[in-house]
Amino acid sequence: MLVLSRRRGEGVTIGPDIKVIVLGIKDGQVRLGIEAPHHIEVHRDEVYARILRENRSAAQTGVIPIDAFRRLCEREPGSRGDGTSRP
Numbered sequence: 001m002l003v004l005s006r007r008r009g010e011g012v013t014i015g016p017d018i019k020v021i022v023l024g025i026k027d028g029q030v031r032l033g034i035e036a037p038h039h040i041e042v043h044r045d046e047v048y049a050r051i052l053r054e055n056r057s058a059a060q061t062g063v064i065p066i067d068a069f070r071r072l073c074e075r076e077p078g079s080r081g082d083g084t085s086r087p
Contacts, residue, residue, distance in 0.1 A: 004012060011021035011033075018040065023031040034042050043051065064072075 021033040
C-alpha cells in the first residue's frame, strides 16, 4: 500500500485518467474529489460492499412459490402486471 500525505488542494494521479484531490479536512473527515472517465465506477467502500452483496443475492438460483408462478402464467401476453402493456 502506498501511503501519502496531502494537504488541501493537493492531489494524487492514478494512471493517466484518474485524479484524486483533497478538497477539505474538517472534524476528522477528509473531502475528496475524484476525476475519472465515465466507464470507471467509483464507490465508497460501504456502497461497493452492498452492491457485491446484492449481486450475489440476485445471482443465486431461487425457487419461486407455485402460486406466484401460476399468477405469472395467468397474465395476458404483453402485460407488465402494473396495468400497462408493452409497446
